[in-house]
Amino acid sequence: MKKFKLLTVFLVLLMVISLPSAVSAVGEIDIHKKTSIEILAAADDAALNGAEFEIYLVASIGADGTKTAAHGFEYYEYYVENNNMADIQKMAGTIESHAVQNGVEPFDKGKTDSNGLLTFPVNALEMLPGLYLVTNNNHIQGDYIYSAEPFVVIVPGMDDDGQWNYDVVSYPKFSKTPADGLYVDVSVIKIWKDTNHEKHRPAEVTVNLYKDKNIYDTVKLDASNSWRYTWKHLDKKADWSVAEEFSDGYTATVEKDGTQYVITNTYKKDTPPDEPEIPKTGQTWWPVPVLFACGLLFVVIGLYRRKTGEYEE
Amino acid sequence: MKNKKGNMFIYAGLVMIAAAGIFAGYNFYESSKAAKSAADVSQQLHIPETVVEDVPLYVSYPEMEMPTETVDGHRYIGRLEIPVLNLELPVMEEWSYDNFKIAPCRYSGTAYLNNFILAAHNYRYHFGTLNNLSEGDKMSFTDMDGNVFEYEVILKEVLEPDAIEDLLAGQWDLTLFTCVGNGSHRMVVRCKVL
Numbered sequence: 001m002k003k004f005k006l007l008t009v010f011l012v013l014l015m016v017i018s019l020p021s022a023v024s025a026v027g028e029i030d031i032h033k034k035t036s037i038e039i040l041a042a043a044d045d046a047a048l049n050g051a052e053f054e055i056y057l058v059a060s061i062g063a064d065g066t067k068t069a070a071h072g073f074e075y076y077e078y079y080v081e082n083n084n085m086a087d088i089q090k091m092a093g094t095i096e097s098h099a100v101q102n103g104v105e106p107f108d109k110g111k112t113d114s115n116g117l118l119t120f121p122v123n124a125l126e127m128l129p130g131l132y133l134v135t136n137n138n139h140i141q142g143d144y145i146y147s148a149e150p151f152v153v154i155v156p157g158m159d160d161d162g163q164w165n166y167d168v169v170s171y172p173k174f175s176k177t178p179a180d181g182l183y184v185d186v187s188v189i190k191i192w193k194d195t196n197h198e199k200h201r202p203a204e205v206t207v208n209l210y211k212d213k214n215i216y217d218t219v220k221l222d223a224s225n226s227w228r229y230t231w232k233h234l235d236k237k238a239d240w241s242v243a244e245e246f247s248d249g250y251t252a253t254v255e256k257d258g259t260q261y262v263i264t265n266t267y268k269k270d271t272p273p274d275e276p277e278i279p280k281t282g283q284t285w286w287p288v289p290v291l292f293a294c295g296l297l298f299v300v301i302g303l304y305r306r307k308t309g310e311y312e313e
Numbered sequence: 314m315k316n317k318k319g320n321m322f323i324y325a326g327l328v329m330i331a332a333a334g335i336f337a338g339y340n341f342y343e344s345s346k347a348a349k350s351a352a353d354v355s356q357q358l359h360i361p362e363t364v365v366e367d368v369p370l371y372v373s374y375p376e377m378e379m380p381t382e383t384v385d386g387h388r389y390i391g392r393l394e395i396p397v398l399n400l401e402l403p404v405m406e407e408w409s410y411d412n413f414k415i416a417p418c419r420y421s422g423t424a425y426l427n428n429f430i431l432a433a434h435n436y437r438y439h440f441g442t443l444n445n446l447s448e449g450d451k452m453s454f455t456d457m458d459g460n461v462f463e464y465e466v467i468l469k470e471v472l473e474p475d476a477i478e479d480l481l482a483g484q485w486d487l488t489l490f491t492c493v494g495n496g497s498h499r500m501v502v503r504c505k506v507l
Contacts, residue, residue, distance in 0.1 A: 191376045223388060223406070226380035226457075262374055278477055279408060279420075281434045281499075282492030283344070288337045295329030302322025 028063050035127050035155040035166045038119045039112065039134065043146055043174035047116030051139040051146070054106040055120050056099055058152065059131040067131055072104035080131065088131070088152055090253075096135050096150040097254040100210050101243035107132070129155055134170065137212075137239045145179050145237065148172035149256065175258075184236040186259045190227040193266040194250070196273030206245040207263070211238050343414070348438030351416040354403040357384045360392060361459035369460050371425040379423050380457040381406050390419060391456040393431065398442050404454070408432060413439075420490070424454055424462045427486040427506055435500075440491035443500050444469070452504065454487070462487075464504035472499045 037055065041048040059067040059080045069077035076095060080088060098104075110122035121127040135150040151172060156164040188207055194200065204222035208215050209231055221227045234240060242261040244252050250265040359382060371377055381388035388406040395401075408418035417433030417440060433440035450466045464487045472479055472490075474497050480490065487504040 189370065189374060189377055191374060192378065193376065223378070223381065224383055227378050228380070257373070260373075264376075276421075276477060276481060278480060278499075279410065279413065279432060280492055281413060281432055281440070281490070282497075283340050283435065285337075285340060288333045288340075291329045291333035291336065295326045295331075295333060298322045298326030298329060300326070302319045302324075302326055304319075305322060306319030 027065075029061055029065060029129055029156060029164060030166075031061065031063050031129050033129065033156075033166050035129055035168070036119055036121065037127070037132065037134070037153055037155060038117065038167065038169045040169065040171050041112045041116040041118065041136075041139075041148075041174070042171075043176060046141070047114065048112055048139055048141055048146055048174070049114045049116065050141075051112045051116070051118075052109065052137045053112070053118055053120075054109045054135050054137075056095075056104060056133040056135070057107045057130050058095060058133050061129040061131065061154070070130070072099065072102065085152070085154060092133060092150040092152050093255050094253045095133050095152070097241065097243040099133065099135075100213050100241055101208065101245075106135075127155070129166070134172070136172065138237065140179055140237060143179055144176040146174045146176045148174045177258075179237075182236055183233045184240075184259055185230050185232045186234055186240045186242065186261070187230040188221070188228065188242045188261040188263060190221050190244075191262060191264040192227075193264060197267045197269075197271065199274050200249050200267060200269070200271075202247050205247055205265075208243050208245070210241045210243065211235075213239070213241070216240075344436040344438070344441075347414055347416075347434065347436045350414070351402050351439065354384050354387075354389065354416055355392065355401060358382055358389055358392060358403055358457075360455055360457060364459045369458065371456075371458075371460060375425040377425065379406070379419075379425070382457050387412065387415065389416070389457070391424075391454055393417065393452065393454050395446070395450075395452040397447075397450045397452075398445060400438070400442075402433075402439065404431060421481070424456060424460075424487075429454070429486065430481070430488040430490070432490050435491045435493065440489060440500075443489060443491055443502055444493070446502055451507075452487075463507040465507055467503050467505050470501050470503070472501050474498060 039053055041051045057070045058073045058076070059069050061067055067080050069080050073080070073095070075098060079091065108121050108124040110118050110120060112118040132153050132155065133150060134153055136148050139146045151170070153168055153170055155168050156166045157168045159165040186209065190205060192198070192201060204220045207219055207221055207229070209217040209219070217231065219229045221229060240259070242263070243254065244263045247265055249267060249269050251268050253264050255262045255264070379390040381390055389403050390406045391404055393400070393402050393404050403416045405412050405416050405418040408420055412418050413434045417431055420430040420432040422428035422430050435441040446466050446469060448466055448468060452464050452466070454462045454464070471493060480488070480499065480501065485503045486506040489502040490499050492498070493500045
């Protein structure tokens, strides 16, 4: 009996000791291992030949998967550390906007071959585990202009067997517009999410328009132009993007819907909501009957006194 | 002596009656001035007859600000029409006591989020006749992009002066309010969008 007990204890201990290392065999990331991102650019079953892509290092990855914002993206430090991939993906447009606005240098750039394939790293000596932002430029092929929304990729990725995969493949989704016509309109609309804190809104915001990542124009959005603007007659073949300058107290996210940019500012400070004040919307009428009645009373009194006065005389 | 005193009373009385008349006169003057200023603005607002885009912006982005046009230094968000009361009024983007003298104002919310609250003084030609509305009466609001929003009256209620929460309670697509009597209570009309 004693031996049996001893054996059980020994087995349990063995399991307990071996368990964490079994987890870490899958869980730990080799942060020194080289990674690659392969991009397959295709639309309507046609491979896109010569499509240009740029890749930015947004955050590096630790052995336990924690993310640390990289140079140029420190603004997103908190966001990147505390959100999952699905949520970070929604911010891809905003992060790209930030990179353009601040002139952050891409980690690497390259073009697809005739099969629509491009594997990073291209020029960079090596690529290590990290969170990368992939952006592309307008690509003209045949009768169409193709472009894909920016997206984030994390390497290594987890494959179906629960193993880390240090060579990731991405299939960006392209949209196309006919290449005919020389001009395009680019619009921007600003949305405020600051209910009960509207008093903190700035009087105006400055928005920059970038052509091929160089600043092209600057406009001010305010209440008088309904916080929106459209640039008309822009070169259809160039790469246009829009970014807003920093607004104190708000976080900005940028979304793109074709050539319509939507910049949403959300109030982020923890101040108490503004007190609602309800106006009094009535004219003041009460003095009228009061004065009239008093006046009438006085007249009556006066007449009476005159009358009685005469009699007394 | 008593004659004089009697006369004094009469004079005082007449003065008070005259004051009452002036007071009333001023109120009528303010009211007609408000009617005129609202009508003037209404004429100057350039609201497009038809909407330009296939999918209006507010459908894609309902949280957008209501577009405005500036007339005489004030921003307007559109036009409210209540055929049953023969009213066609411009609506200002923001409220203030000075603004109420010119036209009805938005108190809060937007037509796009169905939390629209409009307020105006109870002048005859602003919101003074709201009490004549009945359940089922129709009204419409047109924004500065030409989008039309149709509403139907669901109920009318009179709220206490301090009933802020009740006034702002959110489930109504459109709310109109003004003061009744001597500015203490509020006449509130609740509508749903069609």
